[in-house]
Amino acid sequence: MSMQWQPPPVPPPANGRTDRTGRKSWLPAAIIGAAIVIAAGLVSGALILTSKDSGPSTCQAWTQTRQTLKSIPALPDGWNWTTPDIDNSIRNQNEPVAQALDAFEPEIADKPADVAEAAKQYVAARRTQMQALTNRTYVPADGAAVNTALGNLDRLCGTAGG
DSSP states (O other): OOOOOOOOOOOOOTTOSBOTTSOBOOHHHHHHHHHHHHHHHHHHHHHHHSOSTTOOOHHHHHHHHHHHHHHSOOOOTTOOTTSTTHHHHHHHHHHHHHHHHHHHGGGOOSSSHHHHHHHHHHHHHHHHHHHHHHHTOOOHHHHHHHHHHHHHHHHHHTOTTO
16 A cells, blocks of 8 residues: 655644634644743743842843743734734733733832833833723824833843844
């Protein structure tokens, strides 16, 4: 009996809803879950690596926090309020972001004052954005405020683009 060539299996669709046989695809949920676990581990690592003995350093803490935030999956490209499961995606993003911000806030030093103010503005803007997403009141200005605060903090800490 000879084996016939079989084409490779078709990967699940990007939207994660169903594969071509109509079965529910678990892959996107598994990836999101794994990313949340990784992000939580990075937050925990940031807490361990930050030494209270040497005093808080806003930019040092920001470097680790920035890496943690970058590891958290973004909302789907082109999302809107009718995107399937968008509320769950928002929750899955907001939880690790809140943990990262909670770990970063106590590390914001009073001096230098411009860095402290930039860090506080970023945290406030990001929390406002998270609340707006949860409340379904998010508008592009919420994202712009976060991006402006992020750019300022990155510039002051030398982490721009990092």
